[in-house]
Amino acid sequence: MTRKRNEGAPTPGREKSLAPESDLELREFIDHAPVGLRFLSREGRILWANQAELDLVGCSEQEYVGRHIGEFLVEPGAAAELLGRLVSGERIEAYRARLRSKDGSTRRVIIDASALYRDGQFVHGRTVTRDITAFLQEEQAARHRVEETSRLKDEFLALLSHELRSPLGTILVWLGLLQQGGLDVAESERALGIIERSARSLERIIEDLLHASRIAAGGLMLIPQLVDLRSVVQVAVDAASGDAGLKGLELTSSHGEIPIWVTGDPRRLQQAVSNLLSNAIKFTPAGGKVEVCLDTEDRRARLRVTDTGEGMSPEFLPFAFKRFRQQDTTSTRAHHGLGLGLYVVGHVIEHHGGRVNAESPGPGRGSTITAFVPLATQRFTDATASVSGTRISSGAGLPVGLKVLLVDDEEDTREAMRRILQQNGMLVTTAASAREGFELLEHLQPDIILSDIAMPGEDGLSLIRRVRLLPLDRGGQIPAAALSAYAGVEDRQRALLAGFQYYIPKPVDPDHLLAVIAKMARKSAGRNEKR
Secondary structure: OOOOOOOOOOOOEEEEEEEOHHHHHHHHHHHHHOEEEEEOOOOOOEEOOOOHHHHOOOHHHHHHHOOEHHHHHOOOOOOEEEEEEEOOOOOEEEEEEEEEOOOOOEEEEEEEEEEEEEOEEEEEEEEEEEEHHHHHHHHHHHHHHHHHHHHHHHHHHHHHHHHHHHHHHHHHHHHHHHHHHOOOHHHHHHHHHHHHHHHHHHHHHHHHHHHHHHHHHOOOOOOOEEEEEHHHHHHHHHHHHHHHHHOOOEEEEOOOOOOOOOEOHHHHHHHHHHHHHHHHHHHHOOOOOEEEEEEEEEEEOOOEEOOOOOOOOOOHHHHHHOOOOOOOOEEEEEOOOOOEEEEEEHHHHHOEEEEEEEEOOOOOOOOEEEEEEEEOOOOOOOOHOOOOOOOOOOOOOOOOOOEEEEEOOHHHHHHHHHHHHHHOEEEEEEEEHHHHHHHHHHHEEEEEHHHEEEOOOOOHHHHHHHHHHHOHHHHOOEEEEEEEEOOOOOHHHHOOOOOOOOEEEEOOOOHHHHHHHHHHHHHHHHHHHOO
């Protein structure tokens, strides 16, 4: 069976030329080139142009050929300069110009040109024109985005300085008044309340900054578990009730009697709900109302936070969950904040596979923010329920007389931590360095270790590595928790890989600290039974 020869294949005995078979084929190739091509006379008359060139000027061949190039170059003198350089034999590269189209519009172009000489005589000039209008527009847009980002960052840094200095200044002023004395009991209690609220404000700012940084770096880490979302919401509501009461707001919540199970990180979810409540309370004037409603819809948990506050303008709504964005950024604005609270909310909910949106009838008419989170795929009974969002009460589950070794180079921190632990029935020994802590470990044989990470000389990571090399009977497996102001994902991972079982970020929340110690105490008891 003979194979049919492909059409266009070379005939036997003759090589097929790689050159075009006709002028028409060459013309089609040139016309479909992505750049404008044309020939010019010595005087600058257009002798020929390809289709891409005609498209650039919006003319037909009859309208274009024969006209002077100067009619289509916007800059005065551009045509004379190009022709003069061509006639002199110069090769022109990347000449920038503006090209005028038939309809009067202009495009930014780059022109490369050369001249053809034959027997020393000028035959014609050849130009290659590339349209860079879109490129320049994108370049300008990119430059504008960089400038806008820089402006927003400058505004943010100025705002951050203000937001940090305000509560810090309040703390220092009231501490000074307390140190001077002369305040009665009621005034002292008021001073302590103000100091605590200011410190909590600083803590929220730092937490939002850390979360925003993790989000921007793609490092928002979740520790998912099955959680009844009702408990997460209730904890956040309970924590926000004090701020709402101080401002004279009515804060209500409803979530039904049936568990609403989701798979998520309870701490991250609680922060998201807390941010929503903080935002609603901040923008609702005294006498207003904030309502929290949790239910389910289409196999999703639905959380709605509605307030009767200032509302949002239609122009601001698309930017409500953007970083550094605030409806009012002037120096006369009525509310403090960094514009990070809702940004963190949006990313936390999205990392849980959900979505969040904001609605408002307009300024002065309140707003509603709704978050949706997918329900857990498995069903659970109340008998197996783990209420993950609740806070442990101080001292719950802690054995009396628990021996704790506390290692921290900051004297004020050691003293504060020692008091918290002693008030909850623990026997506390402190060390100001990793070296001192290691020496006390073998002598004291504590039940648990709490150690700072960043310390001069030898840090907490080095300390726990040395501890883990000890035999079991000398404390090699003692439960240990890291305490650190470095609260990044990488910092946590380094601490756990070094040998700590728990990681507690500073500033330390006493309830969270005691909950972790209760877990460590159970492990320590089990370890002692195996000895």
